Amino acid sequence: MLASRNSSSHPVSFVLLGIPGLESSQFWIAFPFCAMYAVAVLGNTALLHIIRTDLTLHEPMYLFLAMLAVTDLVLSSSTQPKILAILWFHAHEIGYHACLTQVSSPRCLTQVFFIHTKAMALDRYVAICFPLRHSSILTPTAVSKLGAVVMLRGVVWVSPFCFMVSRMPFCQSRVIPQSYCEHMAVLKLVCADTRVNRGYGLFVAFSVVGFDIIVISISYVMILRAVLQLPLGEARLKTFGTCASHICVILALYIPALFTFLTHRFGHHVPQVVHIMFANVYLLVPPMLNPIIYGVRTKQIRDRVIRGCCGKDP
Template sequence: MMLTSENNSSHPVSFILLGIPGLENSQFFIAFPFCAMYAVAVVGNITVLHIIRTDHTLHEPMYLFLAMLAVTDLVLSSSTQPKMLAILWFHAHDIEYHACLIQVFFIHAFSSVESGVLMAMALDRYVAICFPLRHSTILTPSVVAKLGAAVLIRGVLWVSPFCIMISRMPFCPNKVIPQSYCEHMAVLKLVCADTRVNRAYGLFVAFSVVGFDMIIISISYVMILRAVLRLPSGEARLKAFGTCASHLCVILAFYIPALFTFLTHRFGRHVPRVVHIMLANLYLLVPPMLNPIIYGVRTKQIRDRVIQGCCGKDP
């Protein structure tokens, strides 16, 4: 099970992913709702992407950011769910060393990208509500593309050192990861070396990414709330609140389980492992499933296209 690399550090040929420790006897049946949620996430996000791509009237900042969110959700859910289902249904517990590091990269890089896209969507709502007449001139397609590229580059640059540092460290004989996917802290616990630098860098990345994005989102919505409350018409205020409600639901669905999972890894020694593992799985599955549903229900243009596609007639 053990190979020695050319650079005098050692790493395992593969790791063993346990799945959901504590629920071994129920894992086969637990996989069915996970599979259903993954199917909804894939179909929903592909549908959103198809509608936005084919309808040129939807090539506006809000929908372009929504397309970025759909791509990110597809990557996040697909980076973990197929392997998790293989573990729960077929007991395929082994994951090759480099495949594990690739999974670490995609999970953390695209979690950062999702956070950045949510921040960009909050800025879009702020400009649309506070500066409606200048919205199209401020958020041009070029600016939207640059924002998307910036959050992608940030995710790649911030997360790549995780994999580089781990790949150069020796591992202990224990190859068991008590989860259903490879996460940075879970893999780091198997390293037989001083990991303080890795842990400190992980905290820096988490707080610099999530902290910065949440500050921008909070400021944006404070400004939005002030602008909405100044509107003279109650109907206009209700419409503005409705426009932001779906985005706030998406933000809460992403950040609450993400922060719980992150903090539990470092400080939650008394949190039952089964609770932690289940929430860690749901954190990468529930937002990708809910996002297309929330936006499909709350966004009239997307809802109308879905009804038209399903029923073959105008809604």
């Protein structure tokens, strides 16, 4: 009865506080956020342009890179413009439907990112362990189908979050102590039993993400076993460096994402500032690092960048 009297179907808008506890520093904190966002946008846009215009790069590895670049652009752009508007211009209000979009977009795109990293690990495994069969196994058709599966799985797993939240009544409070509409922060404003929603969140975190981590780990273990059998030390060292870079990017997303997700449920003693900063890091750092690690460290793309900037062959 009390919940029904103090709740409505949904509010017209919410109020995002930004980074509570660092109000006096928010203006300056926005500058590194903006710099990372600019690097992510410019780097991934350049990567997409290079892959689109260079026909020699229309191969499975680079098509996966293009898909990852699109994911990075949408992932960072779904939240960062609003975060910067809050920190610089105090534009704290966000519409209900825009907030629901922020609830679903990062989760969906993070799921897509997880599968992209798994697909790229598969590509590297096939290229190193079965080099003569690489082009016949990962054909353009197979890559296109895998890309469609990636998007479909992200939508299927994340859609229930948005659907369940949209059907719940909200309390009178519209204040979200975050810099964007994070799912669990929005769920705390609901005047209803949210155990199903929380339980589904835990299921997705531990089953889907856990499965991805296991598959990626097995892939890289098999890659490393194949690398250790290479006769040339230089080729072995180069492949080790590539795998280490890929693993660093994967950890840069998985660790902050899991920390953010689990802190909402179990980390009641974690300072709110730490939680909010981690929530922003996992949406900014991987999109910024991906074009550097996957793009610049890839010789064909690096050579193409040098030719475009200097007008001569490297």
